[in-house]
Amino acid sequence: MIGGNHLLIFSAILFCLGLTIVLGRRSLIRILIGIELMLNSANINLIYFAQLHDQTDGHVAVLFILIIAICEAVIGLALFLRVKRFYHGANAGLLNEIHES
Numbered sequence: 001m002i003g004g005n006h007l008l009i010f011s012a013i014l015f016c017l018g019l020t021i022v023l024g025r026r027s028l029i030r031i032l033i034g035i036e037l038m039l040n041s042a043n044i045n046l047i048y049f050a051q052l053h054d055q056t057d058g059h060v061a062v063l064f065i066l067i068i069a070i071c072e073a074v075i076g077l078a079l080f081l082r083v084k085r086f087y088h089g090a091n092a093g094l095l096n097e098i099h100e101s
Contacts, residue, residue, distance in 0.1 A: 007048045015041035026091040028083065032076045039069045 018037030021030055043062045050058025083089070 004048060004052065007044060011041040011044040011048075014038075014044070028076070028080045028091065032073060032080070035072065035076075036069060039065055039072075 015038050018034040018041065021034030021037065025031055025034070043065055046058040046062050046065070048058075050056065
């Protein structure tokens with residue numbers, strides 16, 4: 001069985017990895033993957049603490065976070081396709097040009 005400390009350490013590593021990807025990359029797809037990793041690390045923490053205290057509030061919060069993550073992925077991929085089609089490229093710097101016009 002995986003202990004609680006291992007889950008928390010894994011969640012912290014996952015969050016740091018996602019944050020590094022978001023802050024260090026210019027590709028829109030990689031930024032979306034980094035955001036998904038950060039949301040999944042929050043889900044791991046919520047599930048762990050809900051199990052620790054025998055409550056279902058964490059499970060309900062995870063369902064809402066998953067729904068938000070799905071919506072974020074759909075909107076992000078639509079934005080990615082729009083930027084790629086219009087500018088023939090897909091890095092985050094192109095979003096500034098969209099905002100200015």
